[in-house]
Amino acid sequence: MSTISTSLPELKQRIESREARIGIVGMGYVGLPLALLFSAERFRITGFDIAESKVETLNSGGSYIVRILPEHIQEAQRAGFSATSDYSEVASMDAVIICVPTPLNEYHEPDLSYVTGTVQSIAPYVRAGQLIVLESTTYPGTTEEIVVPLLEKGNPHGLKVARSVGDIGLHVAFSPEREDPGNDTVARHDIPKVVGGCDPGAVELATAMYGSIFRRVIPVSSPAVAEMTKLLENIYRCVNIALVNELKQLCMRMGIDMHEVIDAAKTKPFGFQAFYPGPGLGGHCIPIDPFYLSWKAKEYDFRTKFIELAGEVNIGMPYFVIEQTAAALNDHRKAMNGSKILVLGLSYKKDIDDLRESPSLTIIELLRQKGATVFYNDPFFPHVGRGRHYDLNMENTPLDNIEQFDAVLIVTDHSTYDYKDIVNRAKLVIDTRNATKGIQSDKIVRC
Ligand SMILES: NC(=O)c1ccc[n+]([C@@H]2O[C@H](COP(=O)([O-])OP(=O)(O)OC[C@H]3O[C@@H](n4cnc5c(N)ncnc54)[C@H](O)[C@@H]3O)[C@@H](O)[C@H]2O)c1
Structure with missing residues (x-):
């Protein structure tokens, strides 16, 4: 030595x-x-x-x-x-x-x-x-x-x-x-x-x-300033994503397209940064890091209310997606119980091979609990087994027979998907990522 x-x-x-x-x-x-x-x-x-x-x-x-x-x-x-x-x-x-x-x-x-x-x-x-x-x-x-x-x-x-x-x-x-x-x-x-x-x-x-x-x-x-800098960056994302997730739910009730609103708002050259709604948070950072600070804050008798509120909204998003999927199936005279549902995209965001904390995992589990038969497609994962918070044991389903599913649920908007072709062949598409933007079809439910 x-x-x-x-x-x-x-x-x-x-x-x-x-x-x-x-x-x-x-x-x-x-x-x-x-x-x-x-x-x-x-x-x-x-x-x-x-x-x-x-x-x-x-x-x-x-x-x-x-x-x-x-x-x-x-x-x-x-x-x-x-x-x-x-x-x-x-x-x-x-x-x-x-x-x-x-x-x-x-x-x-x-x-x-x-x-x-x-x-x-x-x-x-x-x-x-x-x-x-x-x-x-x-x-x-x-x-x-x-x-x-x-x-x-x-x-x-x-x-x-x-x-x-x-x-x-x-x-x-x-x-x-x-x-x-x-x-x-x-x-x-x-x-x-x-x-x-x-x-x-x-x-x-x-x-x-x-x-x-x-x-x-x-x-x-100091090291503490550097540690806090990273947390500020991630909490800023977490809180802003929660904000657009909440406003998306309101906009849906009001019949307003939240994505169109964000596209218009981001033309402002100052004071606004665009964040996008989705099916819930994923990855090793945004769903986790803010809670490191909430935990530490307790030592100082301090409650980080923004972090907790943002967590509440973001954690609720997969449940919101399930409600929207059930409603869309209902409109097609189908019950979720017994439906065949194809989940598109497993990773927590597009074009990466990272499953950690992915909302797809929660969504698949919730769909199964409601009696749906669930399949998935993701070019990055031929098989998905057990992880820290999931136990799925599923194989990748090819996109050959999209017609056979009662609904296709887009959870991760990988760039390799041909969304026009998917919409053409599917009976019903629930799109949580605005991946079908620009495609006109009454088969699409955007949520
Ligand atoms: N992945 C990201 O995008 C990202 C971005 C910014 C910050 N971070 C942070 O960076 C850190 C690492 O994240 P990651 O995504 O690379 O994690 P990871 O799980 O991909 O990699 C961590 C690696 O550390 C190894 N390891 C665990 N304990 C070890 C030990 N005692 N000795 C040697 N190796 C050990 C694991 O085997 C693994 O290969 C985390 O704190 C994360 O929050 C991650």
């Missing part, structure tokens, strides 16, 4: 010359693309993951994320990329970036066990002068209250986290991941990187490291 320390100017120089070794813990949707970005900049990256199957796939030049091709992994391998589950390799890293999951537990409270597990695993191998950055989304205070004490307690050399200029110790920072999977309108390196450090050295090093792959780095005064 190496105990050699690196001085701040030395490490900065190693970053600038691309000699710095960077370890990224968690080779998932965030960590793996980040590893590839650094590799493309000629850094030698080591990816750490506890899932042996992921380590094996990566080391054999393969990929398990649809939008990352095996060729991308192989290109990174040529720049020195490799994966491991052996934490002792942390000792040879100059910087370690942590990108592990931060879900909610069954009581809807933050589950930081992946973060604490990771920090406990790396702590025995850290050394003075290293930069440790947490990227996992979490509540303000996590870096200072959880990560720092575990690093200080768990390393055998009595190393402390640096606090002021000139301190010899570990440089610790928080830098939120702000990626939007499937959104190709902004290149990843054009998304500014926010960094808050426990000491000025951490900010200086993190700025140098991230500045080599991101066009702009935004230093803030």
